[in-house]
Amino acid sequence: MIGQLAALILLCTMSLIESAEDPxxxxxxxxxxxxxxxxxxxxxxxxxxxxxxxxxxxxxxxxxxxxxxxxxxxxxxxxxxxxxxxxxxxxxxxxxxxxxxxxxxxxxxxxxxxxxxxxxxxxxxxxxxDQRKSFYVKQIPKTKSVQPGDSVTLECSLISKNNESADHCPGEHNVSWFRSGSGESHPSILYTHSDEQTERSCVFSLSKTIHKSSDTGTYYCAVATCGQILFGEGTTVETNSELNPVVLVLGVLLACCVTVIAFLIFYGYRRTFCENCKGRRSEGSDLCISGFLNKESEKRTEKGERNAKRLYVLCC
Structure with a gap:
């Protein structure tokens, strides 16, 4: 009996440890x-x-x-x-x-x-x-692109459907900001504000410096008022990488170097090709002239032999 009880306690303890280690x-x-x-x-x-x-x-x-x-x-x-x-x-x-x-x-x-x-x-x-209620939360802008290190200001307004105005809020309210990053399985609470002033404003803002890509994602505004929690549609914050001027200059210089090298290669190849063509033409003309002279001498020799033969025939 004691052994079974000890085994049961051990199993329960292991189960509790497993649930604690894997939140x-x-x-x-x-x-x-x-x-x-x-x-x-x-x-x-x-x-x-x-x-x-x-x-x-x-x-x-x-x-x-x-x-x-x-x-x-x-x-x-x-x-x-x-x-x-x-x-x-x-x-x-x-x-x-x-x-x-x-x-x-x-x-x-x-x-x-x-x-x-x-x-x-x-x-x-x-x-x-529930957009059918008298108040709803509106977030602007829908999307915001910033450079790493820049600040972004998000606005959240509690608007009445009766007059589409955010001049006056219905009683006390609490405002919370959440961020749901890409690839993350849970939202993180960024800021919570409780308004207890006599003059209440229905426009709330959050300034955030985007240091790195982990600061990007969708930012939600939640307003708790009149016994209900109203959520905004969210603002997506993205980072666009700015082109480094040094990289741009190096890219232009590399393009210029490639262009000059290509031109020099083409010019050298063309020059060599033209010189070869001129050499071949001069050799061909010399061959033609020598051939022509040989043919003329042969013609003259043949003509002399013919005249000699004719003279010999006449003498006989």
């Missing part, structure tokens, strides 16, 4: 009301493992969305609505929400493993933007 951070997805959202859980490599997808709304306990036990996928009752579908492909189990509503806003995460050893997969927080 999973939460990523962010912003979807408009009426849009689509898809979450993926990896396909189990070993048969017999359990797989569950959970939804945890803000301030509430986590509730299972579907369970996979012994190869059978079962969707729980709150998610039997036609808006929710759970399918499988070669590598993932896909959970899709169609016609997203505000109540779908929550953190979704996978839970895999055995009965005695479960581990959390990566989670994703689904933020639902």
């Amino acid at each position: 999973h951070l939460i990523s962010l997805a912003v979807v408009e009301v009426g849009g689509h959202f898809t979450y993926q859980c990896p396909v189990l490599e070993i048969e017999g493992k359990q797989l569950s997808l959970y939804k945890q709304s803000l301030g509430q306990m986590a509730q299972p969305v579907f369970n996979l036990i012994l190869g059978k996928l079962t969707v729980t009752e709150p998610f039997l609505d036609t808006r929710f579908t759970a399918t499988k492909n070669d590598t993932h189990y896909l959970f899709t929400i169609r016609n997203v509503r505000k109540e779908d806003e929550a953190t979704y995460f996978c839970l895999t493993g055995w009965t005695y050893s479960l581990s959390f997969g990566f989670g994703i927080f689904l933020a639902v933007n």
